[in-house]
Amino acid sequence: MDQLTSDVIVLEDGQALPSDITLPPRTPKWQDTLNYIANPDRFCRVNRAQYGSIFQTGVFGGTTVFVGSSRAIQMVFNGDSNYTEIGLPSTTMTMFGEYSLFQRPDLHRQRKSALSPAFTGQMLEGYLPHIQRVIGQQLPTWDIVAPLRLVPTVERVCFDVLAPLLLGIQLDDPAAFVGLPVSSKMALKQLYKTFFDGFYGLLKWQSPLTAFGRGLRARARLIDFMQAVVKRRRAVQVPLEPTTDFLSMMLASQQSEPESVFSDALIENQCLLQLWASHYEMMGLVSSWIYQLGHYPALLQRLRAEQATVLGEGSDPGTASLAQLKQMVFLEATIKETLRILPPSSTATRRLLKSVVLDGVLYKKDWGLVAEPRLAHASADSFAQPERFDPERFLSERGEGRLYEFIPFGGGVHACLGAQLAMLMMKVFAVHLLQQFDWKLLGEATFVQFPLKRIRDHYQIQLVRRLPTA
Numbered sequence: 001m002d003q004l005t006s007d008v009i010v011l012e013d014g015q016a017l018p019s020d021i022t023l024p025p026r027t028p029k030w031q032d033t034l035n036y037i038a039n040p041d042r043f044c045r046v047n048r049a050q051y052g053s054i055f056q057t058g059v060f061g062g063t064t065v066f067v068g069s070s071r072a073i074q075m076v077f078n079g080d081s082n083y084t085e086i087g088l089p090s091t092t093m094t095m096f097g098e099y100s101l102f103q104r105p106d107l108h109r110q111r112k113s114a115l116s117p118a119f120t121g122q123m124l125e126g127y128l129p130h131i132q133r134v135i136g137q138q139l140p141t142w143d144i145v146a147p148l149r150l151v152p153t154v155e156r157v158c159f160d161v162l163a164p165l166l167l168g169i170q171l172d173d174p175a176a177f178v179g180l181p182v183s184s185k186m187a188l189k190q191l192y193k194t195f196f197d198g199f200y201g202l203l204k205w206q207s208p209l210t211a212f213g214r215g216l217r218a219r220a221r222l223i224d225f226m227q228a229v230v231k232r233r234r235a236v237q238v239p240l241e242p243t244t245d246f247l248s249m250m251l252a253s254q255q256s257e258p259e260s261v262f263s264d265a266l267i268e269n270q271c272l273l274q275l276w277a278s279h280y281e282m283m284g285l286v287s288s289w290i291y292q293l294g295h296y297p298a299l300l301q302r303l304r305a306e307q308a309t310v311l312g313e314g315s316d317p318g319t320a321s322l323a324q325l326k327q328m329v330f331l332e333a334t335i336k337e338t339l340r341i342l343p344p345s346s347t348a349t350r351r352l353l354k355s356v357v358l359d360g361v362l363y364k365k366d367w368g369l370v371a372e373p374r375l376a377h378a379s380a381d382s383f384a385q386p387e388r389f390d391p392e393r394f395l396s397e398r399g400e401g402r403l404y405e406f407i408p409f410g411g412g413v414h415a416c417l418g419a420q421l422a423m424l425m426m427k428v429f430a431v432h433l434l435q436q437f438d439w440k441l442l443g444e445a446t447f448v449q450f451p452l453k454r455i456r457d458h459y460q461i462q463l464v465r466r467l468p469t470a
């Protein structure tokens with residue numbers, strides 16, 4: 001048992017409270033949800049300055065405690081399957097449906113360990129040629145004459161990488177859609193966007209007038225689509241090759257072990273849910289990395305030097321292997337620093353099933369808990385000069401970004417399943433960009449803050465094509 005686990009006192013109903021305990025500071029306010037959704041950065045910054053890294057809020061109704069200290073974050077992550085449950089709004093939970101990893105805690109471990117192989121080692125090796133091909137083909141088409149709208153441009157590439165990998169479909173061959181209930185890539189993208197927006201509908205009213213209602217209808221149509229894709233895949237790919245994509249991995253597992261977790265319904269739902277979990281997060285990360293690095297041309301030179309050392313001077317980045325990408329430790333440090341300063345999402349949103357006490361602070365049964373990277377990543381105890389963009393902090397010599405202090409991918413039993421895929425895709429993007437372009441920022445960006453943090457669509461950069469090295 002680690003130190004923290006033994007320090008958390010879990011109180012059974014009716015058990016007397018230990019003496020000398022306090023409550024987290026601050027009184028929850030009715031307008032907290034609106035203020036948080038309007039600008040989570042500001043909400044966290046202002047309250048952190050006044051109350052420290054743990055405080056009560058009224059975000060999402062009731063009392064929700066925001067935590068940013070590593071001990072309290074560990075307490076939140078360790079609570080899953082013990083004294084907490086997922087505490088997302090009921091619109092979001094309904095949109096997830098019963099096959100999500102956020103539903104059915106009793107099946108979570110079994111489902112997650114069955115899905116995990118799709119996002120590690122051998123499978124990532126199998127995905128790499130596709131990721132390389134799409135990014136390698138699309139970046140040379142980026143506009144170098146006129147300013148480039150950063151986010152929509154990045155978003156297109158992310159969709160073209162992730163949709164084939166996760167849904168198991170060809171996107172750019174119109175023939176691939178013949179006989180399917182969605183007729184084109186554009187129609188699929190539109191439907192998927194409506195599905196995504198449904199998760200954040202504030203009104204749980206099933207009507208075409210609400211985001212939630214439209215989201216549920218989009219989900220039903222996407223499930224029809226996936227059923228048709230699965231049927232076709234079974235007919236044309238014999239035997240199923242598990243490393244082709246996520247869908248093939250699940251179908252092959254089902255075939256070899258019919259009693260496994262992979263029912264048809266789970267497979268169809270998981271394809272959609274993984275795309276939900278990854279597409280906009282990746283769009284946020286890649287565009288924020290380009291933006292952050294745009295401030296520091298000297299860092300671009302250092303990254304190119306690292307690339308030349310690992311791949312060889314003038315080598316085609318399209319040949320970079322998984323092992324070579326892993327060796328690019330400074331590149332990885334710049335990605336982590338981007339995730340620290342601009343984390344795309346807040347993490348664990350949980351509800352307490354029992355009261356707990358940690359370090360003399362009482363967290364009451366039925367309260368919500370949010371482990372907030374906006375608080376954790378701004379801590380001067382964990383990060384020297386946290387306001388500075390300083391990738392070196394993540395190199396082994398400095399060793400900042402320890403467990404429970406750096407949490408862009410969450411932690412505990414619900415830690416992000418796709419963190420390695422996210423890092424891989426970001427690195428492939430980066431090596432191609434670094435080889436082909438320099439870029440100039442056209443002013444400071446403004447951000448959409450909710451549900452995911454990302455640069456606004458209209459923000460532009462200017463690309464300059466680099467001359468090939470002799």
Ligand code: HEM
Nearest residue numbers: 101277278281285347348349408409410414416417418422
């Ligand atoms: C920049 C990219 C990404 C970020 C910042 C990110 C962030 C996160 C965070 C913070 C969580 C924890 C949520 C919680 O505990 O409440 C999470 C969970 C999850 N992520 Fe990611 N994610 C990213 C990419 C991906 C990708 C590429 C995939 C898969 C294709 C993925 C699949 C998942 C899944 C399935 C979970 C739920 C795991 C569980 O409940 O056990 N994510 N992610």
